[in-house]
Amino acid sequence: MDPNESKEAFGNGVETATQSVNQLTMKEHTTQDGGGVQVTCFSEVSNEVTLHFQIIRLQKQIYAWIGCSSAKFGHLYAAARTRPSNTVSVTSLIGGTSDNTGSGVARRLVLKTGLNIILACDLPKNSPMLEADAEKRLVQKLISLGYTKPQV
Amino acid sequence: MDISTPTFPVHHSTLSLDIEGHKTEIIISSYEDHFLVIVTQIGSMGTILHARKEEGVSINPTFNVSVTFGKRDEPMLVACARQLIEFISASGYSKGLVLSLGLKDHSVVRHIFLYFLEYCSVVLNLLPK
Secondary structure (H helix, E strand, O other): OOHHHHHHHHHHHHHHHHHHOOOOOOOOEEEEOOOOOEEEEEEEEEOOEEEEEEEEEOOOOEEEEEEEOOOOOOEEEEEEEEOOOOEEEEEEEEOOOOOOHHHHHHHHHHHHHOOOEEEEEOOOOOOHHHHHHHHHHHHHHHHHOOOOOOOO | OOOOOOOOOOEEEEEEEEEOOEEEEEEEEEOOOEEEEEEEOOOOOOEEEEEEEEOOOOOOOEEEEEEEEOOOOOHHHHHHHHHHHHHHHHOOOOOEEEEEEEOOOOOHHHHHHHHHHHHHHHHHHHOOO
């Protein structure tokens, strides 16, 4: 590899970074880098609590983050359909102790959308209504963005 | 930037470039307590590592780096996460790092890492602390 080419590529990236870091509106914002990555950010109010959503679409996987009135990363889960019977498996990667607030959400996201999901979730435990509402809004957004796969 | 409009609390930056003929996507996202850095050539997040500074009394910080998903037998990935968390810590952030590396050829990490670090430093300086 030519080191100068790499340096130039990242140098060009600096300009891109300066432009793309200015993602500063509360309205839904989707950026597309001309390649396989789309980032969608939006916020919605649910029962006096502000839910923040970030969706990063990669070609074969979706990463999603759900925040609740803050920008904390929360717990990280991975969920996907697995062989041999194609049932949905979910595992906690970071955090995710006994409350596992996000693991059910991750699992149901795969069930409803057919996508391979990595979910970071900072919802409070013992708030099933909030959890259900956040999940519903996220699924609706994934469907409206056209990311979901047809379910057999 | 419209100062009067409320802002989305998570800032991010994306970059798409070609490394040795492979299209590479880089996404850096800044949360309150973590940075998420995704570098992918394979259309998915690949191996996911978690790195954080340990709270301690010693002057020299210590770091905990672990693979949480994916390849656990590739020491270059762990080294990459470790370098990045040290850099983040030295830049004055106390945030943890979630690093996702989905590379076709892991030896590429060695070649691009310095430039990747430079790119990260620019992005980090642009993001509000």
